[in-house]
Amino acid sequence: MKLRDYLLILHAVLSTAKQEHFFYNYILNNQLSEDDLPLSQADFTDLLVKYDNYQFLNGSVIKAHADKVMNFIDHQEKYRKLKFLAICDTQYPKQLKEIYQAPIILFYEGDLAFLKSPMLTVVGTRLMTEYGQKILEKLIAEIVGSGVSIVSGLAKGIDVYSHELTLQNSGTAIAVIGNGINVNYPAANKETQDRIRKHGLLISEYFPDVRPKQYHFPARNRILAGLSSATLVIEAKQHSGSLITAAYATQENRNVLAIPGNVDQSYSDGTNQLIAAGAKLVLTARDILNEIICY
Secondary structure, X not given: OOHHHHHHHHHXXXXXXXXXXXXXXXXXXXXXXXXXXXXXXXHHHHHHOOOOOHHHHHHHHHHHHHHHHHHHHHOHHHHHOOOEEEOOOOOOOHHXXXXXXXXXXXXXXXXXXXXXXXEXXXXXXXXXXXXXXXXXXXXXXXXXXXXXXXXXXXOOOHHHHHHHHHHHOOOOEEEEOXXXXXXXXXXXXXXXXXXXXXXXXXXXXXXXXXXOOOOHHHHHHHHHHHHOOEEEEOOOOOOOHHHHHHHHHHHOOOEEEEOOOOOOOXXXXXXXXXXXXXXXXXXXXXXXXXXXXXX
């Protein structure tokens, strides 16, 4: 079995990126050939014993592994029709592979060539104000006109509007979502998601029909931060998901940029806080373009 196919099975069986990385690193560190992958229940059990949470994983994971292996072997053509990147693939973006607990598997629709373009991650509040809207309209056209792809999370508010402005200006929109690519969430963004699927790139680490769950979105944010050399926060309250993305960007030594706002507006509390902590203050598109690195 090919390593990428085996990683797909592990992705279906295991529940956390930490668990997946344990097995992937074991395979790499022990230089296992594709002929020696632990497919049988006995071999998988021997490997699982080395995992520190073995007692927690023991029965259910071993059975699920055996079932998934047999299911994959019996239905190989169905699984190989899935469009996915494995971390071992040459097309997997180098900059994303470098982050802590990078996604082992990414499902996608669209053109993977866009992952080679310079990218800017844009995040912000779901309750976009008129100020945030005007800032996006001011910046996006010039940024995408310079050949930069816009990465965002297809959430309500700043995210989806940044995607829509990118498409309107014939730019490349890359959406990283917290559910399967066959699921439209929120439902109101279906048209935009379909346009990104056709003209940009849609990415998810969840199997295509998986519904969104609350814990998916903080995990998704590490991918948003990891894909780009810079993350721009437009509007954000304190303790918001946008600040989680900015924290991931800082952790991975990426540039964090923020739009200043009125000190008496809650939607500017997060961005002003970032600037006070050392994020680059953005006034023009040129401030952003100077911070973007093409990997």
